[in-house]
Amino acid sequence: MEFGVWTKGLATLSVDCLVLGVFEDGELSGEARSVDSACGGRLKKLLERGDFAGRPGDTLLVSELPGLSATHVLLTGLGSKKHFQRKAWRRACQAALAAIARTRIPSCAIALDRPETKQLDDYYLGRQVAELTGGALYRINDLKTGKKPAAAALRKVLAGPVRKASAAQQGLTHGAAVAAAQVIQKDLANLPPNVCTPIFLAEQARALAKRYASLKVKVLDEPALRREKMGCLLAVAQGSAQPPRFLVLEYQGGKKSEAPVVLVGKGVTFDSGGISLKDPPGMDEMKFDMSGAAAVIASLTLAAQLRLGINVVGLVAAVENMPDGRAVKPGDIATSAAGLTVEILNTDAEGRLILCDALHYARRFRPAAVVDIATLTGACVVALGHHHAGVMGNDEKLVQELLSAGVRADDRCWQLPLTEEYAESLKSNFADFANVGGRDGGAITAAAFLAKFTQGLKWAHLDVAGIAYQSGAQKGSTGRPTPLLADFLIQRASH
Numbered sequence: 090m091e092f093g094v095w096t097k098g099l100a101t102l103s104v105d106c107l108v109l110g111v112f113e114d115g116e117l118s119g120e121a122r123s124v125d126s127a128c129g130g131r132l133k134k135l136l137e138r139g140d141f142a143g144r145p146g147d148t149l150l151v152s153e154l155p156g157l158s159a160t161h162v163l164l165t166g167l168g169s170k171k172h173f174q175r176k177a178w179r180r181a182c183q184a185a186l187a188a189i190a191r192t193r194i195p196s197c198a199i200a201l202d203r204p205e206t207k208q209l210d211d212y213y214l215g216r217q218v219a220e221l222t223g224g225a226l227y228r229i230n231d232l233k234t235g236k237k238p239a240a241a242a243l244r245k246v247l248a249g250p251v252r253k254a255s256a257a258q259q260g261l262t263h264g265a266a267v268a269a270a271q272v273i274q275k276d277l278a279n280l281p282p283n284v285c286t287p288i289f290l291a292e293q294a295r296a297l298a299k300r301y302a303s304l305k306v307k308v309l310d311e312p313a314l315r316r317e318k319m320g321c322l323l324a325v326a327q328g329s330a331q332p333p334r335f336l337v338l339e340y341q342g343g344k345k346s347e348a349p350v351v352l353v354g355k356g357v358t359f360d361s362g363g364i365s366l367k368d369p370p371g372m373d374e375m376k377f378d379m380s381g382a383a384a385v386i387a388s389l390t391l392a393a394q395l396r397l398g399i400n401v402v403g404l405v406a407a408v409e410n411m412p413d414g415r416a417v418k419p420g421d422i423a424t425s426a427a428g429l430t431v432e433i434l435n436t437d438a439e440g441r442l443i444l445c446d447a448l449h450y451a452r453r454f455r456p457a458a459v460v461d462i463a464t465l466t467g468a469c470v471v472a473l474g475h476h477h478a479g480v481m482g483n484d485e486k487l488v489q490e491l492l493s494a495g496v497r498a499d500d501r502c503w504q505l506p507l508t509e510e511y512a513e514s515l516k517s518n519f520a521d522f523a524n525v526g527g528r529d530g531g532a533i534t535a536a537a538f539l540a541k542f543t544q545g546l547k548w549a550h551l552d553v554a555g556i557a558y559q560s561g562a563q564k565g566s567t568g569r570p571t572p573l574l575a576d577f578l579i580q581r582a583s584h
């Protein structure tokens with residue numbers, strides 16, 4: 090894929106397709122007007138006939154207009170002019186790229202009017218164009234045996250109009266890396282759980298690291314995990330025929346002495362619930378329970394790809410959660426790597442059990458910040474739905490950093506209140522605490538559990554259960570929150 094910017098002369102630009110915006114009242118956007126005069130007012134005529142209403146998401150492909158070098162013009166709806174903001178721009182751009190991906194058009198120029206710079210500057214224009222292109226071209230790595238539909242023909246996308254070409258160009262470079270990272274995350278998460286096992290995740294991380302000299306991977310197997318005394322992680326894994334793996338990915342882009350950012354991913358390759366077995370409907374979706382792990386692996390490749398000037402460590406706790414004669418039972422007490430004992434009242438609250446040992450492992454890196462990413466609770470989905478991830482932590486500055494990274498990246502999260510009261514429900518008569526605290530406030534009590542293991546660390550937790558994958562017709566991984574994590578790392582690297 091080739092990305093670039095166009096600067097002037099849309100009519101004579103040598104691309105196959107110009108992407109132009111139309112407002113809802115049938116008004117051509119500024120960029121479209123210049124093209125319209127070059128082709129003798131044909132676009133205006135088309136709109137006057139009422140053939141295109143300019144609604145967000147609508148597109149119309151027009152071919153062979155006179156006076157243009159491009160063979161095609163793709164009109165895309167910008168919605169109401171009065172309410173034209175970043176969101177509408179993004180929607181229009183996304184719809185246009187999706188439409189182009191269904192054609193044999195090999196190159197295009199995005200020439201949509203832009204919302205105010207405050208909302209979308211040159212850098213983010215480039216970022217968005219490249220990320221949306223990646224999204225439009227993504228095809229699920231399915232295991233269908235029929236003839237694969239031909240891949241889209243799109244090879245070249247020019248972004249614009251730009252004020253500062255260098256900033257837009259950097260945005261395109263970063264956006265392309267984010268898109269590539271999202272492909273890694275999506276491919277891993279979309280694979281069936283009989284393929285994507287803990288061992289498979291370890292192999293994939295190893296294979297990715299081979300591409301970058303700056304990226305190292307260490308894999309801990311079961312005996313190593315026993316030596317690390319990861320009793321909670323091992324308790325989850327013990328019911329599965331698939332042995333667990335713990336991955337340590339290290340990217341060194343800063344000085345060796347510099348404290349790293351540690352990203353910790355929940356890698357439950359299948360979550361049946363264990364002995365606290367889940368209901369059958371939708372259980373297949375629990376193959377996405379390793380989305381946090383996939384986002385961590387993806388983010389480390391992104392750091393390496395962009396040669397970010399920081400150190401990043403990725404920790405992935407990969408297990409399968411299954412019921413079995415040897416499986417952990419409600420009432421069992423496990424000892425975590427931190428030495429604290431946990432009464433496992435519900436074996437379906439397994440994410441926090443593997444994360445508590447992973448978070449403890451993070452301490453040895455003396456991290457500047459620790460962020461865990463986990464499809465941790467259904468309660469978070471109930472609280473926030475599918476638009477925002479949940480974010481909580483023990484360091485307000487870090488939480489704010491993630492909130493604003495999410496806004497910039499269009500991959501948002503929302504803070505839930507992690508105050509001490511929530512920890513009270515984790516009391517146990519038999520161990521230091523229980524792994525569940527009842528139904529109410531479930532996203533927060535899960536975080537309160539993790540907080541017990543992150544004292545003294547600057548830590549934040551992203552609950553991505555509602556945003557990492559979609560159900561329904563578009564079933565599959567969304568590739569979130571990789572854009573957010575990318576922004577977080579890029580921002581840290583620029584200081």
Ligand code: BES
Pocket residue numbers: 360362378435437438439440464465466467468470525526527531554555
């Ligand atoms: N992986 C699930 C959380 C989840 C639910 C992710 C729905 C995506 C969609 C997690 O391991 C889990 O089962 N959590 C339990 C916790 C409960 C037992 C306290 C839940 O949310 O029901």
Ligand code: MN
Pocket residue numbers: 360362436437438439440
């Ligand atoms: Mn579970």
Ligand code: ZN
Pocket residue numbers: 357360378437439440464465
């Ligand atoms: Zn789970």
